[in-house]
Structures are given as structure tokens and as C-alpha cells.
Amino acid sequence: MKLLEIKNLKKNFDDLEVIEDISLDVEEGQVVAIIGPSGSGKSTLLRCATLLETMDSGELIYVGEKAVTTVDGKAVYAPPKDLKRIQRYFGLVFQNFNLFPHYSVIKNITDPLISVQKKSKEEALAIGRELLKKMALSSKEDAYPYQLSGGQQQRVSIARALALNPKVLFFDEPTSALDPELTGEILKVIKQLAAEKMTMVIVTHEIAFARDLADHVIFMDGGVIVEEGSPEEVINNPQHERTKLFLSRFE
Amino acid sequence: MSWSVLLTKLSEGMLVSVEIFVLTLVFSLPLGLIVTFGRMSKNALIRNITKLYISIMRGTPLMLQLMVVYFGPYYLFGITLPRSYRFLAVIIGFVLNYAAYFAEIYRGGIESMPLGQYEAAKVLGYSKSQTFFKIILPQVIKRILPAVTNEVITLVKDTSLAFVISVSEMFTLAKAIASAQRSTIPFMVAGVFYYVFNFVVAYTMEWIEKKVSYYR
Ligand SMILES: Nc1ncnc2c1ncn2[C@@H]1O[C@H](COP(=O)(O)OP(=O)(O)O)[C@@H](O)[C@H]1O
Ligand SMILES: [Mg+2]
Numbered sequence: 001m002k003l004l005e006i007k008n009l010k011k012n013f014d015d016l017e018v019i020e021d022i023s024l025d026v027e028e029g030q031v032v033a034i035i036g037p038s039g040s041g042k043s044t045l046l047r048c049a050t051l052l053e054t055m056d057s058g059e060l061i062y063v064g065e066k067a068v069t070t071v072d073g074k075a076v077y078a079p080p081k082d083l084k085r086i087q088r089y090f091g092l093v094f095q096n097f098n099l100f101p102h103y104s105v106i107k108n109i110t111d112p113l114i115s116v117q118k119k120s121k122e123e124a125l126a127i128g129r130e131l132l133k134k135m136a137l138s139s140k141e142d143a144y145p146y147q148l149s150g151g152q153q154q155r156v157s158i159a160r161a162l163a164l165n166p167k168v169l170f171f172d173e174p175t176s177a178l179d180p181e182l183t184g185e186i187l188k189v190i191k192q193l194a195a196e197k198m199t200m201v202i203v204t205h206e207i208a209f210a211r212d213l214a215d216h217v218i219f220m221d222g223g224v225i226v227e228e229g230s231p232e233e234v235i236n237n238p239q240h241e242r243t244k245l246f247l248s249r250f251e
Numbered sequence: 252m253s254w255s256v257l258l259t260k261l262s263e264g265m266l267v268s269v270e271i272f273v274l275t276l277v278f279s280l281p282l283g284l285i286v287t288f289g290r291m292s293k294n295a296l297i298r299n300i301t302k303l304y305i306s307i308m309r310g311t312p313l314m315l316q317l318m319v320v321y322f323g324p325y326y327l328f329g330i331t332l333p334r335s336y337r338f339l340a341v342i343i344g345f346v347l348n349y350a351a352y353f354a355e356i357y358r359g360g361i362e363s364m365p366l367g368q369y370e371a372a373k374v375l376g377y378s379k380s381q382t383f384f385k386i387i388l389p390q391v392i393k394r395i396l397p398a399v400t401n402e403v404i405t406l407v408k409d410t411s412l413a414f415v416i417s418v419s420e421m422f423t424l425a426k427a428i429a430s431a432q433r434s435t436i437p438f439m440v441a442g443v444f445y446y447v448f449n450f451v452v453a454y455t456m457e458w459i460e461k462k463v464s465y466y467r
Contacts, residue, residue: 052370087376098371102389102466115385116376146467164375 001028001063003089003168003199004049008070009058011044011223018044019055020223026168029197033210033231036220037246042203045220046172049201050092051083062089063167088117091161095173097153099145099160106132106141109160117164124163131159135189151182158189169193171202207250211235219243257437260428264421265444267338268410271420272448275345275406282346283353290358301354308351314412317344321416341413349406356398360391393463400456407449421445 004026011019018041026032034042047053049060051067055075060068067086068075077083099108106128113124132138135155145153154174161169171190175183187209193200194213204210210217210231217234219227219242227234227243238244289301308316321340324330364387372382411422425441428434 050374052373084376087374090374092374094367094371096367098365098367100368100371100386102393111385112375112377115381144466160375 002026002061003028003063004201005059005061006045006049007059007061009045009048009060010056011041011048011053012056018223019048022058022220022223022225024218024225026199026201028167028199030199030215031194031213032201032216032218033214034201034203034218034220035205035207035210035246036218036226040220041223042220043172046092046170046201046203050090050170051087052092062086065089088164089166090168090170091164091166093154093158093161093169093171093174096177097145097150097157099153099157101145103144104141105137105143105145105148105156108145108156109163112160113163127163128159131163132156134192135159149182150178151185154178154186155189158186162193168199168201171200171204173203173205175204175206207235207247219246221246257428257440260424261421261437261440261444264419264424264441265448267418267420268407268413268422268448271341271345271410271413271418272406274342275349275410276403278342278346279349279353282350283357286350286354287357287361290354291361305351305354308348309355313344313348313409314415316348317341317412317415320344320347337416337418340416341418345406345409349402352402353399356395356402357391359398360395361387363394364390393466396456396460396463400453400460403452403456404449407452408445411445 002025004024006022006024009019009022010017022041022045024032034045036042044053048055048058054077055068057070057073057075058068059066059070065078065082065086067078067083069078070076078086100111103111106125109128109131110121110124113119113127114121119127129138129141132141135158137152137155137159140148140152140156145156148156154177158174174190175186178186183206187206190200190202190209191213202210202214212231214231217228217231218225219234219238219240221242227238227240233239234243235247238247286301286305289297290305292298292301317340320343321337324332368386368390369382372386377386410420413420414423414426417423421441421444425437428437
């Protein structure tokens with residue numbers, strides 16, 4: 001089943017064409033890795049898909065429900081109450097975590113469950129504790145974000161996103177803000193999620209990681225998909241010069 | 252006049268000063284937030300009216316503003332208000348003035364918040380008002396506390412401006428006693444009173460700052 005469909009997404013910032021024309025489907029259980037040079041529009045694509053940015057035209061469909069359609073070449077967003085429901089289908093893990101600094105680790109995870117999903121405090125706590133255990137952070141339940149390492153903060157933010165039980169989880173360079181020695185712990189968590197068949201779309205500069213983990217790799221440059229396919233095809237045997245050039249920098 | 256009479260009189264005045272102080276804060280702190288919303292409104296008319304209001308409040312002396320609030324109804328509209336309006340006029344004047352200052356402090360705090368906090372809240376599904384009151388405002392309060400402390404300390408001293416419309420707060424009384432007695436002692440005692448008042452205020456603000464320093 002297709003959990004996410006993006007069709008002919010276009011996005012400009014004033015005169016700057018950031019996304020020219022991108023279409024992409026994500027199947028249930030699939031891990032899609034998006035790679036590409038910085039400034040190629042990867043974050044903008046994720047931000048359009050997570051409704052943080054409005055697209056100029058194109059379609060955005062989650063689990064068959066249309067969030068955005070296009071009429072006369074202009075994007076038309078679904079009414080707010082529909083978007084609110086559709087919002088629950090996805091989660092996003094930011095490059096710089098964006099934890100709430102005034103909330104403890106456990107409250108960062110439970111508060112959205114209580115305030116947004118209207119779960120009981122007990123239920124939220126049970127979910128939060130379960131996830132912290134999974135992230136090997138049980139002992140940090142009452143800590144505040146500033147007391148954690150970057151890697152730990154990112155694991156909390158992953159737990160916070162997972163708590164809401166999204167169908168698709170987006171990651172925007174989840175390890176880019178971390179010291180090199182801390183990236184491993186995040187990659188390990190994502191690997192574990194992949195093993196559990198979590199559907200994920202990951203923007204990353206960790207090429208080896210993308211090769212090992214992804215079912216589908218997309219190489220973006222200049223606001224278009226230059227090349228896509230299996231990791232074998234795109235990373236091991238790139239066909240386009242731009243892909244080859246980009247990958248050569250990681251060797 | 253004996254010391255005990257002087258101290259009793261000034262204490263009575265002090266009570267009025269404290270009343271002005273407390274009432275001003277109680278009303279101007281929330282009103283300031285509403286003014287900030289106006290100042291940051293997407294509607295240009297609302298935004299510009301609020302901007303003008305803030306610039307007048309900050310650009311003219313509070314003393315003059317108190318006189319306008321007190322004498323204005325009579326000179327502008329011929330309305331005679333009872334003598335008891337004096338105290339109300341002081342509160343209205345102070346609240347309007349301080350709300351403008353607090354509004355600008357709030358705005359600075361709100362604008363200093365990283366966009367990522369709004370975005371995280373949005374993706375997690377928080378509504379706009381939940382985002383503001385649960386995520387943004389608590390952090391803004393922590394950020395602006397030092398600036399608010401400055402204003403609050405200034406307010407303690409500003410309460411003495413109520414003398415222009417003869418509200419019997421501490422400074423007004425000190426001045427009356429001083430001229431009756433041909434002595435400067437009442438002023439000095441009043442100075443000590445203001446200092447003690449501010450000491451308590453500063454201590455309280457410090458305590459609040461400690462309360463919110465559990466996170467960074
Ligand atoms: N809010 C914005 N306003 C104007 N330009 C933007 C904005 N966000 C991104 N851009 C521009 O869009 C291009 C793509 O950015 P981005 O999607 O962040 O790329 P990537 O994530 O691949 O590095 C860049 O040239 C960037 O400067
Ligand atoms: Mg980016």
C-alpha cells in the first residue's frame with residue numbers, strides 16, 4: 001500500500017526555483033533515502049511533505065487521503081480539519097532536534113500525547129517509558145534536554161515522534177548536527193526501526209548507511225530527481241555524471 | 252512632629268504606593284501581551300495603531316500622561332468626575348504606560364524564539380494557541396525576566412509620580428510633611444522606604460529567576 005504519494009511538486013522562493021518537479025511514492029514498510037548536495041532542495045521537499053512549507057503546485061497524498069491537490073496549476077490545501085487528521089500520518093525528526101527545553105525528557109514525549117491526542121496521563125507515561133527504554137534512555141526520564149548529549153537529545157526527539165505512532169517518519173539529516181562519534185548511536189536506532197518495518201524517508205549524507213539500509217535511493221540535485229533506484233543502482237552503479245561526481249566526494 | 256507620627260504617616264503612604272505598584276502589574280502584564288499581539292498583527296491597521304500607541308506611551312513623560320488621564324475628561328469633554336477618580340486615574344495611567352513597555356519586552360522575547368520550536372510543535376500537532384501558551388510563552392518569560400525586573404524596579408520609583416494629581420502615596424505625603432515642617436528629613440525617610448520596597452522587589456524577582464533556571 002502507498003502511504004505517501006507526491007506528484008509533480010513545485011516550489012519557488014520568490015524567483016528562486018527550489019523544487020522543479022518532483023514525484024515520489026513511498027510504500028508501507030519502505031525506507032527511502034534522499035541524498036544530494038546541499039542546497040539541492042532536500043529539506044524543502046521534506047518541509048513541503050510535512051506541511052511546514054506550502055507548495056506552489058503538485059499533489060500530496062497520505063494513505064490515499066489528499067492533503068494537497070492542484071487546480072488550474074495552483075496548489076489547493078484540504079480544509080484544516082482534514083489536514084489535522086492527515087497530520088497524524090507523519091512525523092518529522094529535525095537535524096537540530098528541536099526538543100522543548102523547558103520540558104523534561106519524559107514530558108517532551110508525553111505532552112503531545114496528552115495535549116494533542118488526548119490520551120490519559122497514565123497511558124502517555126506508559127508509551128513514553130516504553131520508548132525511552134527502547135532508546136536506552138530510561139535513566140534520563142527526568143533530565144532536561146540541556147543535560148543530554150546531542151546523540152541522546154536526538155534519540156529523545158525520535159522517541160517523541162514515534163510516540164504519536166505515525167505511519168511515515170521523515171528524518172532531515174538526523175546526524176548532521178552531531179559529533180562524528182555520536183552518529184553511530186542514531187544510525188543504530190534507525191536501523192532498528194527499519195528492521196521493525198517502520199516506513200521512513202531519510203535525508204542523509206551517510207552514504208554507506210543509505211546503501212545498507214534503504215530500499216530506494218533518490219539522488220537530488222538542483223531541485224530535481226537526477227537518478228533513483230535501488231542502492232545497488234544509484235550508489236554502486238550511478239549512471240549520471242552528477243551522481244558520480246557527488247558520490248566521488250565520499251570515497 | 253515626632254518620629255512615630257512621621258513613620259506612621261509615611262507607612263500609610265507606602266501602603267498606597269504598594270497598591271499602585273501591585274495593581275499596575277496585575278493589569279499591565281497581561282495587557283502588555285495583548286498589545287504585543289496587536290503590534291505583531293498581520294493586519295496593518297491594527298499593527299500601526301498599536302505602534303503609535305506604544306510610541307506615544309514611551310515618547311512622552313508618564314507624569315504628563317497621568318495629568319491627561321485625570322484632567323482630560325474635564326477639559327476635553329466637560330465631564331466632572333468625583334475626587335475618588337484620582338486613584339483610578341493613576342492606575343489607568345500607569346497601566347497604559349507600563350503595558351506599552353511590557354509589550355515591547357514581550358515582542359523582543361517572542362521574536363528571539365527559534366523557529367524550530369514552532370515547527371516542532373506544528374509537526375507534533377499542537378494547535379496555534381497550545382503552541383503559544385505551552386511551548387513559546389514559558390520560554391519567552393524566562394528570556395525576558397531580566398528586562399521585566401528592570402521595569403518593575405523602575406515602577407517602584409515611578410509610583411511617586413502620582414503626586415502630580417495629589418494621590419496620597421508616600422512621596423506626596425513626604426512632600427506635604429516636609430513643607431509643613433520645613434525639614435528635609437521626611438524626604439530622606441521616604442528614600443529609605445523606597446529602597447526597602449525595592450529591596451523586597453529585587454529579592455522576589457531574583458527568586459522567580461531562580462525558579463525558572465531549572466532548564467537552559
Ligand atoms: N525559507 C527560504 N527562503 C528562501 N530561500 C530558501 C528558503 N529555504 C530554503 N531556501 C533555498 O532553497 C534552496 C534549497 O534549500 P534546502 O531545501 O534547504 O536544500 P538542502 O536541504 O538540500 O540543503 C537553497 O538555495 C536555499 O537557500
Ligand atoms: Mg537540508
